Amino acid sequence: MKKDQLLTRRRVLLAGGAALGAAGTAGLFALGTTGGPGPEPSAGGATAAGGGATTPAGGATAPTGGAPVRRLPVTPSTYRLQPLTGYGEARTGPRRPRVRREPLLRLSGRGRTMVLTFDDGPDPRYTPGILDTLREYDVRAMFFVCGEMAADNKDLLARMADEGHVVGNHTWSHPLLTSLTRGRIRSEMESTCDVIEDAYGERPQWFRAPYGAWNRAAFQLGAELGMEPLAWTVDTLDWTTPGTRTIIDRVEYGAAPGVVVLSHDAGGDRSQSVRALRAYLPQLLDDGYHITVPRRQYA
Template sequence: MKNDEPTVGRRVLLRSAVFLGVAAAASLITGGESDTPAPGDAAGTGPAPGPGGAGATGRGAPGAPALRAGGPPPNSYRLNPMTAEAPARPPAVKPAVRTRPILELPAEASRSGQMVLTFDDGPDPRYTPGILDTLARYGVRAVFFVCGEMATDNRDLLRRMAAEGHVIGNHTWTHPLIPTLTRPDLAGEIGRTSDVVEAAVGTAPQWFRAPYGAWNRAAFEIGAELGMEPLAWTVDSLDWTEPGTSTIVSRILGGAAPGVIVLSHDAGGNRSQSVEALGTYLPRLLAKGYRMTLPTLPTARAH
């Protein structure tokens, strides 16, 4: 007898082990359900069931076939146990639905002389680069509330904004008067713009501004659902009326105060006055001790 040939006793043991293994596998496939928690139970092996229970939701473990209504999970779920061990991904934190927009910085920011500069309606390749150049010259960051129809054709400017540390906000797709829109139309205006920004810079906007400052409940709700806070303004330069560079400068310097949010534009018309005005009022604000800053998300949302 060869040394590596199993003895009769060993062969019997091996056959017995194989038989028991097959029997155990058959038991797993055809029965024995009660000792394994179904997806969504207290063991945390899958998503929590909906109002109608696990059978009503039709969902099982990730990658598993749908649950049978009113019955145990399909057998294939048992053959893919690793999915049951994966920790549940925490849901994204969304802001509460507000009833009015944020108009100024928190008190602590105001006490330190901080202000926020914002620019709406762009990006426009004729004017936005000049504004970015001036901000870079003085080491200042700002918020750009972009319109999707402008952003989609000027993604290089979105990428420059992000690379230079500015915040990109959502200003709808076509700059409509929000109260005149149906809810689905408004959702499209806001959602499409967020999609373009995210595709260009990798992250979706976390701030939203209603065109003309015309807010309604749907705007607050849709913005919150997309993870955005509503930001308005305290000082309006009215630069969109093209009143002259000196008038724009006077309005912003006259309204400057700790905690204020300044509204200007980098698109939507001839914005050469806005570009020139920034080069005048920005160094004056800095010389007066004001600090240009960015808005911060409420503490409950910050991660």
């Protein structure tokens, strides 16, 4: 499926969404302690991860609370995560990778540090505008890409690499993983790892489950492929096209040390998301927030 079809698939799956789970705390990226991300479904024993209280109808989130390839300088305040999955000795040696039971939801540590993340792309209609704004303010972000979108827009992944952003795996076709067999889940993940490596220059170190619907197989397979699971703390719900001002308000209201913000750069009309970023990013910087990306520390 391409571009707008991702939004159609999202809306169909949301119709059968189940109650959302909660999560615990740990690590430099912490496991969240608040409720789920709103309308993202959970099924088949999955953990649907996110942060902040939301209404069942998907109302506004009430929050609680560098780079691969051409590497840019890493500031002292850039946070690092000691790997738990398949890196270093765990990847090539006899040890089996340790597997998380819940996704990471927020950045912990000192300072007013936040992470901006964008899902479902890249889309040549909207991703370049987001990249332009990030470059203007010298900010790095994370992009969780779908393989079928990345395969058609490898130039945008190359640009992300050149400009110091982190690219994560968001599966090939954005399915509900809890409805798939282990073989299908692995195929969705592995094929996306391959296209990211081909276009970006490195295999992804981060994974996000579509719809925030996680299960044991997703955690295990992600770990086997050397990826850490990352969810979010503040959901902009921008995929519902609530209006540029609403998206801005959700980010600014939810801003806090350690917050991971979820937005989208594909899957429908994302012009509101592009405009909102241009407004809230300079405001966050003026408020003293350091917008960063995680750097993995190899074992």
